[in-house]
Amino acid sequence: MTIKKTGSAKYEGLGKGGKGHVSTQSGALSDQPYGFQTRFEDKAGTNPEELIAAAHASCFTMALAFKLADAGHEDGTLDTSAEVSLEKDGDGFTVTKSALSTKANVPGLDKAKFEELAAEAKKGCPISKLLTCEITLETQFEG
Numbered sequence: 829m830t831i832k833k834t835g836s837a838k839y840e841g842l843g844k845g846g847k848g849h850v851s852t853q854s855g856a857l858s859d860q861p862y863g864f865q866t867r868f869e870d871k872a873g874t875n876p877e878e879l880i881a882a883a884h885a886s887c888f889t890m891a892l893a894f895k896l897a898d899a900g901h902e903d904g905t906l907d908t909s910a911e912v913s914l915e916k917d918g919d920g921f922t923v924t925k926s927a928l929s930t931k932a933n934v935p936g937l938d939k940a941k942f943e944e945l946a947a948e949a950k951k952g953c954p955i956s957k958l959l960t961c962e963i964t965l966e967t968q969f970e971g
Contacts, residue, residue, distance in 0.1 A: 837862070850874060877912040877923065884926050884955045884963075885910040892949035896934060899945060904934035913961075924961050931968040939969045 835857075839848035849859040857874070866873030889908040896904065908930040915924045928950060932942060950956055950965045 839863070850879070877914050880923065880955075880959075881910040881912040881926065884912070884928065884953070884959070887955035888928055888949055888953045889930065891953040892930065892932075892946055895945040895949050896937070899937075899941070901934050901937055904932060904937075907931045922961075923959070925964065926956075926959055926961060927964045927966070929966040929968075931970065933970040935971065937969075937971075942969045943967055 834853040835850065836852075837848055837850045839846050841847060844864040847861065847863045850862050851858050851860070861873035862875055863871075863873065865871035867875035867877070885908045888910070889906050892906055892908075896906075908928060911925075911927045911929075912923055913925040913927070914921050930946060932946075934942065946965060946967050950963060956963055
């Protein structure tokens with residue numbers, strides 16, 4: 829089975845003066861502005877790194893939720909963030925790291941089992957597999 833999802837970007841003008849808009853097939857993003865100012869300054873809009881961070885956080889969280897369900901846990905909450913690092917690299921830039929941080933409250937689960945399942949989810953998450961940068965995981969287990 830192959831599932832295909834699409835996103836699109838349009839950029840008008842070139843370089844720092846250009847302005848772009850990004851959209852997703854689902855409509856979750858529709859002509860969301862992006863460009864130099866939204867990526868490297870504080871102008872409202874989005875940028876590729878925060879979109880990757882959101883994709884990684886959501887993919888990992890879903891993978892962990894399914895790992896927990898497969899282990900017999902039906903109730904709980906997961907709250908994950910991802911911080912994507914973009915570093916200057918010679919002539920351009922490279923995404924060098926995605927740091928996942930997740931907090932979980934899963935009744936009846938012990939911390940060691942949670943950390944084991946979280947590590948498996950990090951490794952198996954399709955977005956983790958896509959990224960070739962360093963991926964770290966910090967867990968906070970509340971019970």
